[in-house]
Amino acid sequence: PTPQEISEIKRSNYTSGDQMLLGLACNIQYGANPELQRILHKTFVDVMLAESQKEGENLNRLTNRAVYLLCWMRRYLPKLFINWKSPEIGCFIYLGGCRNENEALFMSFLGRLPLDVLILCPDLNIKCCLEDKLLYEVNYLESLAITEYPEESSQVKIGTAAYHAERELDTLMYQDSGIYRNQQYVKANVINLQTMYEEIKLLWDQELKYRPNFSTVNGVVNIPVIFSKISGVKDGSVS
Known part of the structure; x- marks a missing residue:
């Protein structure tokens, strides 16, 4: 989130995790759709309560993560739930995998909303740190390095078998071998x-x-x- 997005989240000093969650949850305002506001409010509290139960999670760190979560909610949810009515389902596609715990927390939050969430990790050299009991994972052996979502086939670069063999040879030859x-x-x-x-x-x-x-x-x-x-x-x- 940008500094401006963070400054727009209303918060105060908290002495407990429950007090912090109830206070920050007031930032979730969808007056035009009470049902959606209820779902977002409950999901936010549930996800953050589960996060607070992790070993070593302190109040300041938990507050920061909750603020990040609220910033991304404000940024993306208006587009995902524009004119939303139950049982409609939106779609969130994320390319590249979660790079840190804050992104993983946001994905876990989205996965508990009326949304389809698809996380694509085509490059096996970049690990996604998301772990969730609701997550369904499919793993393949082939890898593809890609920096942005391919809207056209010309944006995709696929290495030949010889190219990948050369990369493997490089790894074997030039790592602690004296060459x-x-x-x-x-x-x-x-x-x-x-x-x-x-x-x-x-x-x-x-x-x-x-x-x-x-x-x-x-x-x-x-x-x-x-x-x-x-x-x-x-x-x-x-x-």
């Missing part, structure tokens, strides 16, 4: 090598990854470099 891809890491530390004169010629043309003390630690590359000053002519060989 590195060019520009694989973005952060680096420079290490100045203290060398003998004879070593300069040996190390000068050598790739960085073969020089002494080259390493990768926590995604940072330690790069050994030569910084030497040679004064005079070795062995007097002026020619």
Whole structure:
């Protein structure tokens, strides 16, 4: 939610979870449809009571999550329930999965309203943190990286079998195997090598990854470099 959305939620200081829920529930106003207001009010209280029973949930954290929930209610529900009459059913489609507990709480709330809620997680590398006893999950093996809902087929990019095989090979080859891809890491530390004169010629043309003390630690590359000053002519060989 934006700071403006948060500031529009009426709230005060609370001493208990029940007092907080009753106070914040007053923000749910749908005077034109008393039945919808009753459903929203009851669902909000039920979801937040279940949330308050989780181990380690404190009042301030619970209040913040309830405010987030109310902000998203105000943002989306007017569109989902425009001219709503029972037993009509709206539809909420969410692409990408829940990234944090606040989003997961909002999805659990929507799932208990007269709504169909569909959560699409096509990229298996991005995990959805939603867990709910009412949730029906379907899992497949194929994965697809997509950033926005595909309204046209041209927006979808599907990798070939060779492409996915190359990505798997990259993962096997370039993770803690001593083999590195060019520009694989973005952060680096420079290490100045203290060398003998004879070593300069040996190390000068050598790739960085073969020089002494080259390493990768926590995604940072330690790069050994030569910084030497040679004064005079070795062995007097002026020619």
